[in-house]
Amino acid sequence: MSTLYTQKDHSKIPELEHRNFRNDDFWTKIPGWANITRGEFADFRWQSKNSIKKVDQVEKILGSRVTKEFMDDLRMGQKKTPMNIRITPYVFSLINWDDPLNDPLRKQFLPVGSQFLPDHPMDQEDSLGEDTDSPVPMLTHRYPDKVLFLPTTICPVYCSYCTRSRIIGGSTESVEKETYGANQKKWDDVFAYLARSPLVEDVVVSGGDAYMLTPAQIKYIGENLLKIPHIRRIRLATKGIAIFPQKVLTDDEWVGAVKEVHDLGRAFGKQVVIHTHFSSPNEITKWSQMAMDRLFSLGITVRNQAVLQEGVNNHVDEMVLLTRQLGFMNIQPYYVYMHDMVPGCEHLRTTLKEGEELEKAVRGTTAGFNTPTFVCDLPGGGGKRHIASYEYYDDENGISVWKAPYVKKDQMFLYFDPIHKLSEDAQKRWANEGDRNAMIEEAKKKA
Ligand code: SF4
Structure with missing residues (x-):
């Protein structure tokens, strides 16, 4: 078993x-x-x-x-x-x-x-290639109709698993970071780019965390995005509901600003929703349920994106409980992500095989629309792919090969399992650069 x-x-x-x-x-x-x-x-x-x-x-x-x-x-x-x-x-x-x-x-x-464990040799600070696919500062444009807008670099909590550790939360002893806070002066360049990009329909407002935007900033961003005719959907991304539900319950001005933007969107026939990030059932209490009751009563849709992490939620009981609790609170469990391949996180990563097994176990425990899709956000900017949609997976050596034809035609993408979870023989192969390159080339050939 x-x-x-x-x-x-x-x-x-x-x-x-x-x-x-x-x-x-x-x-x-x-x-x-x-x-x-x-x-x-x-x-x-x-x-x-x-x-x-x-x-x-x-x-x-x-x-x-x-x-x-x-x-x-x-x-x-x-x-x-x-x-x-x-x-x-x-x-x-x-x-x-x-x-x-x-x-x-x-x-x-x-x-x-x-x-802490040694970083995986294939880790990258900007693993998802967000900076590469950035036409103007603070914006990533990878999918034809969707963009990621990063108006701030601060959050109400700082997560060890953060995929944007290269820019979020200020410099640390080991990483120098350039920006801190909301850089409003550059936002107008983002709106101008979006206004001249007619294919874009969907904007994720993330960061950083939308909880750290002031009510005036939420309204400024919401109004500027909603008035662009081709933009149809806005997602405000915040971990706030999971780790700070008191703000939804007592910061009437912030909730009022989100409600105002939501209602303006509704008047224009457009969606404004919240995406949040519960990862463990231990984050959920009556406070979470009360916060969700408030947002639900205001008509605001909330979806969840969890990150699969060793010792946090890589157990069937925890994932099933999390999924059911979210559904019960009127949060749609949307995605569970494989952990991104960023430095400082090797101890939190799991293998792709664990992710696949978890998805199989969770599916069927509740209604399909309330069951999360397990995805791998491909290193190098291939975008999110279903966890079992790889072209080839060498689970002995922890190498999976992927394609993302609509996002980057003809390009291959690689995701790697954490080395410490592989067999001793495989770990020895990874320690030798020649063997490592040969294994990767072999996997690409088989894909
Ligand atoms: S809330 Fe999101 S952006 Fe902020 S540290 Fe956590 S994962 Fe990173």
Whole structure:
């Protein structure tokens, strides 16, 4: 039987587990927040102000609940990670601080030195070729009718798995980054490019994270995009609902701006939706459900894009629970991505085979329209392809070969499994440059 089923000691989740939304005062278990009331915790300003941005704050807020060994590990992580720390009190309090090393939320947001593995030799900072396919700054235009607009480089949390670690969240000890924040002066060039690109119908407004745009900026972007006649769909991308639901519940101005743009789109016969990023059931509580109730009551569609990560969600129970919880909250589970091949993330990546097995296991556990499609976003800019649509997969050596005829005709794309998950023999072959090149050429020939 696959390890996907056996790596945990509990068996199948109970059928109705997905309707149980945690609603206790979990943050009061954190020594520094023991006296914070539910009203204070609900306030988006309190969440922002008390977000953890430095390792020393972790120690201060946890006091005796954290060991010196863990803190040393966390400090070592800061020397290696390409992402700065930023984590909301909501997510921080949901970490199991009795066993932080194995916690799926800690793994996503607080990298420790002991977990890092050598980068895969084929990793690239801009693995998806977003900069290559960029006709004007802050815009990627790869698919004929769809673009990716990156108006800001900041987020309410910084994720260890971020595919844009080269630009997001400010410089770290290991990576120098040029920009920080929302660069509004350049947005008009993006609107001008889109106005003269009649094929474009679909704009993803990402970053960074749309949660960090002010209400005025949301309206400015929304109005400028909606008035371009051929643009039919806008997707606001934010991880916010997953890691900071209090903003949806108490920041009326921000929610009002999203609603205004949504309604303007509706008046023009156009879609304005939110794409969010829940990756673990441990991120979901009653707060998430209440935030979704608010957005649903405003008529705003929300879809989810999760990233498949080792020790976070690469287990059938977790993926099924996540899928069902999302559906129950009126979030459409849209995609589960294979982890991109970017530096500093090898410990979080899984094999393509694991992804395929997970998709097979999840399919059929709920309605088809609420079942995520597992995809691989091809390194080199081939775009998203269904996880089983490769031309050839050498799972012994962890090499898959893909084509994306409509996106880049005649080009081959390669995705590689993490080397530490391969057999000892395969690992030896990867260590030798000659063997490595021969394996890759062989896979391309067989494709
Ligand atoms: S919220 Fe998105 S853009 Fe921001 S750090 Fe996380 S993955 Fe990257």
